Each structure stands twice: as structure tokens, then as C-alpha cells.
Amino acid sequence: MTTLEDIEILLVEDNPNDVELTLRALQKQNLASKVFVVKDGAEALDFIFATGTFAHRKIEHRPKVILLDLKLPKVDGIEVLRRIKSDERTKHTPVVMLTSSQEERDVLVTYNLGVNSYIVKPVDFSHFVRAVSDLGVYWGILNKVPY
Amino acid sequence: MIDPEAVDILLVEDNPHDAELTQRALKKTDLAARVAIARDGAEALEYLLSNRPKPRVVFLDLKLPKIDGVEVLRRMRTDDRTRSIPVVVLTSSQEERDITECYKLGANSYVVKPVEFDKFYKAVGELAIYWLVLNKSPL
Numbered sequence: 315m316t317t318l319e320d321i322e323i324l325l326v327e328d329n330p331n332d333v334e335l336t337l338r339a340l341q342k343q344n345l346a347s348k349v350f351v352v353k354d355g356a357e358a359l360d361f362i363f364a365t366g367t368f369a370h371r372k373i374e375h376r377p378k379v380i381l382l383d384l385k386l387p388k389v390d391g392i393e394v395l396r397r398i399k400s401d402e403r404t405k406h407t408p409v410v411m412l413t414s415s416q417e418e419r420d421v422l423v424t425y426n427l428g429v430n431s432y433i434v435k436p437v438d439f440s441h442f443v444r445a446v447s448d449l450g451v452y453w454g455i456l457n458k459v460p461y
Numbered sequence: 462m463i464d465p466e467a468v469d470i471l472l473v474e475d476n477p478h479d480a481e482l483t484q485r486a487l488k489k490t491d492l493a494a495r496v497a498i499a500r501d502g503a504e505a506l507e508y509l510l511s512n513r514p515k516p517r518v519v520f521l522d523l524k525l526p527k528i529d530g531v532e533v534l535r536r537m538r539t540d541d542r543t544r545s546i547p548v549v550v551l552t553s554s555q556e557e558r559d560i561t562e563c564y565k566l567g568a569n570s571y572v573v574k575p576v577e578f579d580k581f582y583k584a585v586g587e588l589a590i591y592w593l594v595l596n597k598s599p600l
Contacts (some may be wrong), residue, residue: 406564416597423543425545425599434596445595452591456584458571460560 322348324377326358339446355389379453384413399428468497469516473505486585501576502528523552538567
């Protein structure tokens with residue numbers, strides 16, 4: 315069984331359809347068992363900073379990548395990103411925005427906050443699956459993290 | 462209109478063998494990626510801080526003549542003209558200190574060059590597809 319320590323990908327996504335599609339795409343790369351899903355920004359911060367319902371977690375068990383939606387309930391994606399990138403304990407963790415927003419402003423703001431990559435969710439089903447599978451391989455296998 | 466001076470990738474690499482291999486791997490992807498090569502850190506900074514259009518991504522080696530890769534990254538991140546350009550560190554160093562330092566300075570990604578020819582080739586292709594097709598750059 316996968317424990318919280320083995321989590322390699324944190325998916326922050328409130329849309330159940332997108333969650334299912336993302337997990338299916340990652341399954342193809344055998345990465346799905348290492349994914350943990352949270353459904354809003356507050357839960358994401360609790361997971362990342364090991365607080366609230368995740369107080370038993372260790373903050374040092376960092377995922378290899380955080381896939382972060384922009385529009386989220388409670389705390390939005392930009393604020394989650396800001397908190398991750400302004401804290402010495404978490405700023406090294408790669409964060410990839412995975413969003414339907416193509417707005418230049420969102421792209422610029424997130425890069426200026428230190429996002430590692432910005433991916434626009436393809437609308438087409440098969441393109442979406444392909445994109446998630448490629449990004450799973452990139453951040454799960456090719457990219458190196460210092461932990 | 463396409464700016465004839467615009468490139469997709471600035472490859473900062475002093476080893477001619479690695480530069481050539483990287484270019485060959487990029488050609489193989491069918492992305493028709495336009496590549497500029499800087500042979501040392503000074504040349505890279507000169508390119509990036511000139512009036513030329515900015516590349517969509519920089520592939521940056523760490524051990525470089527004149528100005529090393531870490532210093533190139535540091536200067537890029539403290540200059541508004543280059544602050545948000547995606548930088549992928551592409552190096553043979555697996556040292557944790559280098560990895561940590563690069564992320565701390567704002568590298569977007571850190572990839573260790575595979576030693577084996579085939580794997581290197583494949584990795585460059587994956588890098589190009591990720592940063593030129595999948596990723597949206599802030600330009």
C-alpha cells in the first residue's frame with residue numbers, strides 16, 4: 315500500500331472529471347499509485363506544510379512535483395503557489411500549473427512567483443491524456459530534485 | 462510575423478560534442494526548433510541581455526568558461542528582462558549541492574545528462590517537446 319511518505323505527485327484539482335482523467339493518464343506511466351489528490355487550496359496547504367488533517371505527515375517528505383490548478387475553492391492556486399515559493403522548506407519543490415486559463419496575466423504572475431512550468435489543459439480528451447502522461451514522465455522521471 | 466532573429470532555444474554549452482549531439486537530437490524531433498548556441502556564460506548573458514527576441518527556453522550547462530552556469534542563472538533571475546524565461550539546467554553534475562543551489566536561484570528544471578548516447582539523445586527530445594510544445598512560456 316502506498317503511504318503518505320511515498321507520494322511523488324500531489325494533484326490539486328477540484329474538478330472530479332479532470333481528477334479522473336489525470337489519474338488515468340498517470341496510470342499509463344505506472345505513476346498513479348504515487349499520486350495524492352486534494353480538492354481545494356486549503357487542503358493543499360495542509361498537505362504541503364503538514365498541518366491540520368495532515369499534521370502527522372512530515373514536511374520533509376516532499377513530492378517530486380505539485381500539479382496545481384488555478385481556480386480552486388477556499389484558497390486559489392496563485393496563493394498556494396505564493397506560499398510554497400516563499401517558504402524555505404518548500405520552495406525547491408517543482409510546481410506545475412495545470413489550468414484551463416490561457417490568460418497572459420496568469421502566465422506572467424505565476425512565472426514571477428516562481429512556478430516551474432505552466433501547462434494549459436488541452437480541451438480534447440486524447441490530447442489531455444497525452445499531455446498529462448508526458449508531464450508525468452518529465453517530472454516523475456527526467457527532472458531531478460534535491461531530495 | 463516571425464522575427465527572423467527569434468530562437469526557440471538558447472543552448473549554453475561549451476562542449477562541442479555535447480552541443481552537436483543536442484542539435485542532432487533536436488532536429489530529430491520534427492519540431493523545427495530554432496536554436497542559438499552560446500559557448501560560455503559571458504556569451505549567454507550577452508545574448509540574453511541584448512535587444513534580440515528572448516528564447517522560449519534556455520538549456521544551461523553548469524561548468525562553463527568565463528562565467529559559470531550558476532552565475533548566469535543568478536544574473537538572469539535578478540534582471541527583469543530575463544527573470545521569467547524558463548531555464549532548464551542540463552548538466553552532468555548529480556551533486557545535491559548543485560541541484561539545491563539551482564532550484565534556490567530559480568531554475569525551472571534540473572536534468573542530468575545521461576552518459577549513454579541513446580539515452581542522451583532521447584532525453585533531449587523529451588526536453589524539447591516538453592518546453593516547446595507542452596509548456597507555455599511567459600512571452
